[in-house]
Amino acid sequence: xxxxxxxxxxxxxxxxxxxxxxxxxxxxxxxxxxxxxxxxxxxxxxxxxxxxxxxxxxxxxxxxxxxxxxxxxxxxxxxxxxxxxxxxxxxxxxxxxxxxxxxxxxxxxxxxxxxxxxxxxxxxxxxxxxxxxxxxxxxxxxxxxxxxxxxxxxxxxxxxxxxxxxxxxx
Amino acid sequence: xxxxxxxxxxxxxxxxxxxxxxxxxxxxxxxxxxxxxxxxxxxxxxxxxxxxxxxxxxxxxxxxxxxxxxxxxxxxxxxxxxxxxxxxxxxxxxxxxxxxxxxxxxxxxxxxxxxxxxxxxxxxxxxxxxxxxxxxxxxxxxxxxxxxxxxxxxxxxxxxxxxxxxxxxxxxxxxxxxxxxxxxxxxxxxx
Numbered sequence: 001x002x003x004x005x006x007x008x009x010x011x012x013x014x015x016x017x018x019x020x021x022x023x024x025x026x027x028x029x030x031x032x033x034x035x036x037x038x039x040x041x042x043x044x045x046x047x048x049x050x051x052x053x054x055x056x057x058x059x060x061x062x063x064x065x066x067x068x069x070x071x072x073x074x075x076x077x078x079x080x081x082x083x084x085x086x087x088x089x090x091x092x093x094x095x096x097x098x099x100x101x102x103x104x105x106x107x108x109x110x111x112x113x114x115x116x117x118x119x120x121x122x123x124x125x126x127x128x129x130x131x132x133x134x135x136x137x138x139x140x141x142x143x144x145x146x147x148x149x150x151x152x153x154x155x156x157x158x159x160x161x162x163x164x165x166x167x168x169x170x
Numbered sequence: 171x172x173x174x175x176x177x178x179x180x181x182x183x184x185x186x187x188x189x190x191x192x193x194x195x196x197x198x199x200x201x202x203x204x205x206x207x208x209x210x211x212x213x214x215x216x217x218x219x220x221x222x223x224x225x226x227x228x229x230x231x232x233x234x235x236x237x238x239x240x241x242x243x244x245x246x247x248x249x250x251x252x253x254x255x256x257x258x259x260x261x262x263x264x265x266x267x268x269x270x271x272x273x274x275x276x277x278x279x280x281x282x283x284x285x286x287x288x289x290x291x292x293x294x295x296x297x298x299x300x301x302x303x304x305x306x307x308x309x310x311x312x313x314x315x316x317x318x319x320x321x322x323x324x325x326x327x328x329x330x331x332x333x334x335x336x337x338x339x340x341x342x343x344x345x346x347x348x349x350x351x352x353x354x355x356x357x358x359x360x361x
Contacts, residue, residue, distance in 0.1 A: 016345045017239045021205050022309045030341050043299030050305070051298070052278055054271020055241030056205045062272055066279035074279065078272055085240025086264065089248055092238070102357065106237050109352035112323055113345060116330030118310045123335055125303040134300045141304030146311045153203045155305070156298045163297020164290055
């Protein structure tokens with residue numbers, strides 16, 4: 001029933017996956033740490049999901065599914081995470097004439113919601129340690145990606161390579 | 171009168187069959203790193219170049235797609251493909267967006283199962299994971315800078331974020347309930 005559990009978890013994630021991949025990462029973490037992995041493994045998983053092609057929430061779902069239940073697990077998690085969004089869009093296309101949703105108001109509400117989600121994501125991802133290394137890596141990557149147009153993927157791969165080098169020096 | 175079809179800047183039209191839509195999206199989603207907000211403009215370009223949709227129309231659909239949950243690359247591609255090729259197009263778009271990353275991640279997952287336990291690879295993953303909080307921080311910084319803030323939106327974000335931090339296990343319900351409450355609040359008091 002592991003696969004069913006994975007599917008259910010990512011179905012829930014799909015319902016509130018508003019405002020770009022990063023906002024939903026905190027919620028995914030809430031759901032799977034420490035149930036299925038520790039915080040450090042989760043960060044690595046997100047780094048992989050971000051540096052592979054495709055939307056990050058989708059990639060995270062596929063990877064977690066793969067780790068929990070192999071190919072079928074990956075298939076279940078991926079399908080589950082897009083199930084609700086596809087359903088919602090199909091219904092909206094079919095019934096758009098009858099839904100009196102005010103788009104501007106909905107937009108602003110969702111923007112606030114996803115902003116709060118990103119804050120939560122940031123809060124749950126902050127290093128829970130006084131060791132300098134995780135803080136230095138996090139602050140340096142913030143400075144690079146917030147103030148330059150450097151692609152985040154290179155920051156991720158570079159940090160991995162740098163940490164490998166540091167390990168080899170010791 | 172001459173046909174202007176060959177004039178510069180006029181896109182040549184390829185019929186938007188479901189198969190073509192699938193191929194176009196699959197190519198983009200295989201080659202584009204960096205998540206939805208990088209993928210969407212590339213998709214818009216490709217659709218426009220093939221003469222399927224005008225740029226303004228594409229971005230109009232993109233802004234509507236943001237009301238829906240799910241990866242923004244998926245919802246934008248889905249709604250645009252429905253617009254240009256109906257239900258078969260929409261179905262093709264789902265496979266085009268989802269299949270390439272799925273296969274890529276299966277490969278990566280297999281690779282990690284094989285080499286994940288080696289010391290060197292662990293160090294790589296730890297280093298890569300350590301930058302993630304910084305990336306989230308910069309995403310927050312950029313969205314915050316680009317938003318028009320008012321007293322109302324600041325309060326909305328703070329209240330929701332505090333609720334999420336205090337009751338993390340209810341995050342799912344706080345978000346759904348919170349967004350509905352914010353929407354109704356805006357309907358009632360327009361400020």
